[in-house]
Amino acid sequence: MTSLFYSNLSKDLSLILNNADDYNVIIEVGENENKKEFRAHSVILRARSPYFKGALSSCWITKKNDMIIFNKPNISPNIFKIILRYIYMGEIDLSEVSCKEILELLIASDELLIEELFNHVQDYITEQPTDWIQGSVPLAFRTAFKLTNCKKLQNYCIESICEDSYSFIVSNEFLSIDKEILYKLLERDDLQTNEIVAWDRLIEWGIEQTPGLEDENCDREKWSEEDFVALKETLNQFIPLIRFAEITPNEFHNKIRPYKEIIPKQIYEEIEDFYHKSILPKMTTLPPRIRKIDSKIIKPKLVRIIVNWINKEDLWATSHYKFNLIYRGSIDGISNETFKNKCKGQMKGLVLIKVKQSNKIFGGYSSIGFHSIGNNDTNYDLYSRYYYSSDNFIFSFENSEDTQNMKISQVINYDKAIYDYYGTGFDFGFNSLFMYKNQYLHVNNGDNNYENNLNTHEIYEIEEIETFVIH
Known part of the structure; x- marks a missing residue:
């Protein structure tokens, strides 16, 4: 049987790193005031790094008094200290290292061909919450797209920006990002930005990237036909990524129309048909961007499906819906009384329910609210009342990301869209979908006030x- 004693080995090697007098390499790292010398052993460096195996070969090295002198000005002393500790001891602690330095460590470990360290740092980054990187997003992007094998970081950066798109898009850093990054951002359905802001910044980015235009102070009156042609060439691949159907007619007239010359003719004609004739574009077929929702139950991709069910006539309203959380059972408590206290009054509301021992999700949309709505309908007695709505519906998803097996049941008896009853938290259509005895969800549609598409007669916990209140 083989016994392993890595702990003592690491300890002994740390003594070699920190106290040995038999070193044969001096490595100078950093620049100017931030410069430092490290002493090391060529045999260990060559064994642990393919980069050093080549760089310290006899044909590359510079010697002074039989000592190998090696310069790495592009790596800071703090970063190289971490790398040396890893090389000698196989240890690394990133808990007290700043985001900026971790990104620098990623670049350095890639340059030195230390694959294990590179993979560890990349995994560490992608395990952090998305707001961890916000202060270093530009550096993170430059890092991610500089390293072609850093796909995890690329995706992580994009996810981070999509969480807080507006602050990055309006920043100065946006105007200097690479076109590959810009394309990846604009094609994302979950980019959290107003579409006209995306258009404005795209134009500014294009002007910045087009030689000669930035010198005209963005004054279109001074542009020649050749200037418009140049800008069109710069932005040609990005124009189809703009969701023009999310831009209002007034914004189109003031901000899109002046740049007619840079938009492909067929796309522009379709945009005009959309605004003047309400004909949806065929060339720019990307769906509206998904708006963020503070939900622990569903993923953003399901929000678009729900909004499409809500939205019927306003073709560019999809992106403008906002979902404000007013009640969450795990925080406020799951009970009829709590639901009624938090969710009373006339409002456009969405309720989502995750049931136990299943991935299944149920929900309901009410254009009028859930209870204590008003006195606009028949008061049957002191404890119950029906309310009218032609827009309400109930639905189900198989899980938090399911987009294939969802079911929807529209209200068919408008006079009984919502049943306001003292014994329930909410009640769609008198027993179609209702919360009862504080923690149970009934889905049976016994009175057929809604379409019978959910096909369940079960009681769920x-x-x-x-x-959410919908604005």
Whole structure:
């Protein structure tokens, strides 16, 4: 049987790194005031790094008094200290290292061909919450797209920006990002930005990237036909990524129309048909961007499906819906009384329910609210009342990301769209979908006030419940 004693080996090698007098390499790292010398052993460096194996070969080295002198001005002393500790001891602690330095460590470990360290640092970065990198997004992007094998970081950076798109898009850093990064951002459905802001900044980025235009102070009156042609060439691949159907007619007239010359003719004609004739474009077929929702129950991709069910006539309203969380069972408590206290009054509301022992999700949309709505309908008695709505619906998803097996049941008896009853938290259509005895969800549609598409007569125990006011 083989016994392994890595702990003592690491300890002994640390003594070699910190106290040995038999070193044969002096490595100078950093520049100017931030410059430092490290002493090391060529045999260990060559064994642990393919880069040093080549760089310290006899044909590359510079010697002074039988000592190998090696310069790495592009790596800072702090970063190289971490790398040496890893090389000698196989240890690394990133808990007290700044985001900026971790990104520099990623670049350095890639340059020195230390694959294990590179993979560890990349995994560490992508395990952090998305706001961890916000202060260093530009550096992170430059790092991610400089390193072609750093796909995890590329995706992580894009996800981070999509969480807080506006602050990055309006920043100065946006105007200097690479076109590959810009393309990846604009094609994302979950980019959290107003589409006219994306258009404005795209134009500014294009002007910045087009030689000669930036010198005209963005004054279109001074542009020649050749200037428009040059800008068109710069932005040609990005124009189809703009969701023109999310831009209002007034914004189109003031901000899109002046740049007619840079938009492909067929796309521009389709945009005009959309605004003047309400004909949806065929060339620019990307769907509206998904708006962020503070939900622990569903993923953003399902929000678009729900919004499409809500939205019927306003073709460019999809992107303008906002979901404000007003009740979450895991925070406020799951009970009829709590639901009624948090979710009362006339409002456009969405309720989502995750049930126990299943991935299944149920929900309902009410254009009028859930209870204590008003006195606009028949008061049957002191404890119950029906309310009218022609827009309400209930639905189900198989899981938090399911886009294939969703089911929707529209209200068919408008006079009984919502049943306001003291014994329930909410009740769509008198027993179609209702919360009862504080923690149970009934889905049976016994009175057929909604379409019978959910096809269930089960009683579920509620694991999580959320309610949103929709603006």
